[in-house]
Amino acid sequence: MSEGMGHEAAREALEALALDALDASEREAVLAHVAGCDECRRELAALERTAAQLALAASPVPMPSARRDRVRARLVARAGADRDVDGAAVAADAADAVGETLPGVVPPLRVEPSVPERVPEVVPIGSRARTRPRLAGTAWLAIAASIIAVIGFGGYLRASADRDLLRDALRTAATERASQLATNDSLRAAIGDRDRMIANLTGPDVHVMTLASTTQTPMGRMFWDQQHDAWTLVAHHVPMPKAGRTYQLWLVTPTAKISAGTFMPTQSGEVMMRATYALPSDSLAAVAVTDEPGGGSLQPTTAPLMVAAK
Amino acid sequence: MNPPPSPQPYLDPEGAPPAASSREATRRPTTEDDALVQRMAAGDERALGALYDRWVDVVHAVVARVLRTADDVDDVVEETFWQAWRQAERFDPARGSVQTWLLTIARSRSLDRIRTLRRRREEPLEGDDGYVIEQVAPSDPGLDVEASERRRIVTTALAALPPEQREALELGYYGGLSQSEIAERTGQPLGTVKTRMRLAMQKLRSQLGVLGIEGGG
Numbered sequence: 001m002s003e004g005m006g007h008e009a010a011r012e013a014l015e016a017l018a019l020d021a022l023d024a025s026e027r028e029a030v031l032a033h034v035a036g037c038d039e040c041r042r043e044l045a046a047l048e049r050t051a052a053q054l055a056l057a058a059s060p061v062p063m064p065s066a067r068r069d070r071v072r073a074r075l076v077a078r079a080g081a082d083r084d085v086d087g088a089a090v091a092a093d094a095a096d097a098v099g100e101t102l103p104g105v106v107p108p109l110r111v112e113p114s115v116p117e118r119v120p121e122v123v124p125i126g127s128r129a130r131t132r133p134r135l136a137g138t139a140w141l142a143i144a145a146s147i148i149a150v151i152g153f154g155g156y157l158r159a160s161a162d163r164d165l166l167r168d169a170l171r172t173a174a175t176e177r178a179s180q181l182a183t184n185d186s187l188r189a190a191i192g193d194r195d196r197m198i199a200n201l202t203g204p205d206v207h208v209m210t211l212a213s214t215t216q217t218p219m220g221r222m223f224w225d226q227q228h229d230a231w232t233l234v235a236h237h238v239p240m241p242k243a244g245r246t247y248q249l250w251l252v253t254p255t256a257k258i259s260a261g262t263f264m265p266t267q268s269g270e271v272m273m274r275a276t277y278a279l280p281s282d283s284l285a286a287v288a289v290t291d292e293p294g295g296g297s298l299q300p301t302t303a304p305l306m307v308a309a310k
Numbered sequence: 311m312n313p314p315p316s317p318q319p320y321l322d323p324e325g326a327p328p329a330a331s332s333r334e335a336t337r338r339p340t341t342e343d344d345a346l347v348q349r350m351a352a353g354d355e356r357a358l359g360a361l362y363d364r365w366v367d368v369v370h371a372v373v374a375r376v377l378r379t380a381d382d383v384d385d386v387v388e389e390t391f392w393q394a395w396r397q398a399e400r401f402d403p404a405r406g407s408v409q410t411w412l413l414t415i416a417r418s419r420s421l422d423r424i425r426t427l428r429r430r431r432e433e434p435l436e437g438d439d440g441y442v443i444e445q446v447a448p449s450d451p452g453l454d455v456e457a458s459e460r461r462r463i464v465t466t467a468l469a470a471l472p473p474e475q476r477e478a479l480e481l482g483y484y485g486g487l488s489q490s491e492i493a494e495r496t497g498q499p500l501g502t503v504k505t506r507m508r509l510a511m512q513k514l515r516s517q518l519g520v521l522g523i524e525g526g527g
Contacts, residue, residue, distance in 0.1 A: 015511035016489055016504065020421065021482035023490050048414075049406060050515040054483045055413035056464040058371040063387070067380065068370075071388045072362055079355035079395050268363070 005029040010040055018047035069219070069236055200230040200274075209287060209308035211235065220271065220306055222287045229278040231260060233287075235306065238265040241291055247271075247305070248296045251279060252286040260287075262296040284310045343408035350398035358395050365409065366391075369416045375484050376420035386423050390416040409460075421486035467517035475510035478503055 010033035016022045017030050034040045063071075200206065205227040211220040220235030233249060241247060241264070249260040260275040288304035290297075343364070349357030366387065373386045393415050394401075401411060468476055481492045489507065493500040 012504075012508065015508045016482070018511065019479070019482040019507065020418075021487065021489050021492070021507065023488045047511060047515065049410070050511060050518060051483065052406065052410045052414045052417075053460070053464050053514075053518055054468075054479070055372045055410075055417050056368075056461040057468055058368075058375045058484075060367055061371045061374050062367050063370040067384050068366060071384050072359060072366070075362060075388055075391050075395070076355050076359050078392065079350075079358045082395070 005033045007033070007037060007040070010034065010037070011043070014040060014044050014047055018044060018051040065219070065237070197232070197274075200225040200228060200232050207281075207310070209310060211287065211289065211306035211308040218269070218306055220289070222308060224284075224287075226281050229276055231275045231277060231287075233263075233271065233273040233275075233289075235265070235271040235289075237269045238271050238305075239269065240265060240267070244294050245291055246294050246296060248290050248292040248300070249273060249275070250288045250290065250300055250304075251277065251284060252288055253279070253283045254285055257288075257300055259296060259298075262292070286310060341408070344403050347394070347398050347401050347408055350395055351401070355395075358391065361394065361408070361412075362391050365412050368409070369412055372413055372416045373420045376417070376424055376486065382423055382427070386416070386419045389419050393419065417483070424486050463518065467514055470517065471510050471513060475506045475513070478506040479510040479514070482507060 010030050013022060013026060013030045014034075017027060017034075022030060034044055062068075201223045205225065207224045207226060209222045209224070211218075211222060211233075218235060218238045220233055220238070223232040223234070224230075225232075231249075231251070238247070246262045246264060248262045251258040251260055258277070258279075260277060261273065263271060263273045265271045286307055286309045288300070288307040290300040290302045290304050292301060343361065346357045346361045346364075350361065369390050370383065370387055373383050373390070377383050377386060390412065394412060401408070405411075468479075471479070477496070478492060481487045481495070482489070485492075487495065489503050490500060492498075492507075493503045496503070498506075
């Protein structure tokens with residue numbers, strides 16, 4: 001037992017200590033007693049568990065989705081960098097590493113070059129079919145224009161902030177990985193893949209477009225690395241399409257809607273999709289996602305689920 | 311003067327005595343949350359994302375009760391899960407649930423932040439518009455059945471307290487006020503505040519213990 005505070009006096013202060021409501025001097029005195037008193041230590045542990053239950057009484061306040069997603073992205077990026085720094089899971093499959101930074105994300109549909117190979121029934125990128133579109137290009141652009149007005153500049157700033165954070169985190173991860181795994185030949189190819197992904201997401205020529213939803217729920221961002229002709233779509237809250245249906249990504253120019261492949265979200269609604277396609281920077285009007293029959297369509301047959309004007 | 315942050319009771323510090331609640335170790339089965347924390351400890355950031363998805367709204371509720379600005383709230387929500395990530399290896403399921411662990415971190419980090427803000431801005435204590443724990447629990451579609459039930463029990467137990475005792479509890483827990491500060495704010499003698507807080511905790515503990523919620527007896 002401590003010489004400073006008697007057992008009874010300390011015991012009477014344990015409830016306040018569990019609530020962290022003692023003044024500093026009294027707190028120190030009680031803690032000094034508790035350190036030498038098994039009974040008080042047990043009592044304090046039980047009271048702390050009681051106090052912890054008070055948190056349950058806070059009325060649930062859902063976090064706004066944009067803030068929720070932003071914090072999540074920062075956390076997962078930090079954790080990925082932290083993991084690599086600590087070497088806690090160096091053996092993780094680096095080829096999927098970028099996908100793993102977004103939990104539950106499906107593997108990239110196309111890992112250079114794979115869209116035509118893996119979904120051959122989709123119009124290959126570059127094959128600009130001229131079948132009559134179901135939706136006039138002007139209608140798409142009007143939708144895009146109206147949505148981009150809603151998104152506003154704040155959306156772009158958020159995307160830029162996310163990108164900056166992602167860039168910092170991934171740069172740290174890449175640096176650490178390079179030093180730790182330099183001698184591991186089996187991982188070199190994977191590192192190269194991630195480096196390319198980093199460049200595709202954060203390079204100086206990357207244009208970022210936020211895809212707003214026409215049904216409020218899904219949201220996504222398209223990272224267009226114009227230097228490498230790389231397209232990376234990251235989306236959240238994308239509902240699973242109905243049986244026999246799939247999602248299809250379109251690059252919209254003033255004269256064509258070019259298929260960039262089909263994709264499915266995970267059960268948790270996450271999407272990460274990569275494609276490669278050379279498109280002059282001044283010819284892109286918008287990117288869009290539509291719900292299409294399984295295997296994809298030659299031209300979009302439904303109104304876009306998500307769309308972003310350039 | 312504000313007291314420093316309290317220690318985290320759900321971690322397993324080296325040399326600590328066996329968990330006082332060893333009965334929980336046998337009572338609580340391994341949960342999905344426990345599995346996620348184990349994966350986090352192994353360096354799997356996907357597990358952190360999954361844990362975040364499960365509990366962010368509950369954590370946000372606690373943080374938003376203490377802090378007022380969105381930037382502060384977001385920072386503390388992030389720091390809560392970040393601390394969970396960093397301390398996942400030390401999490402001991404026998405000492406409590408993951409939910410309780412997370413909420414304890416959230417509350418502690420929130421109080422750290424509000425105390426820092428007060429020092430920096432020399433803010434007066436918060437006004438009377440906060441810290442009223444609601445007495446009727448709404449439905450919580452985002453929570454699983456067990457979590458919703460626990461919440462209902464806690465809010466019911468709080469509602470059963472005399473108002474002046476509940477006020478002392480709330481000002482201490484959500485307001486981060488010391489007993490002296492509560493006495494100053496409410497105009498009550500310090501001894502009265504101490505008695506109210508102690509009685510409130512004893513009743514709450516008894517209620518939760520009877521109802522089988524951890525923390526009782």
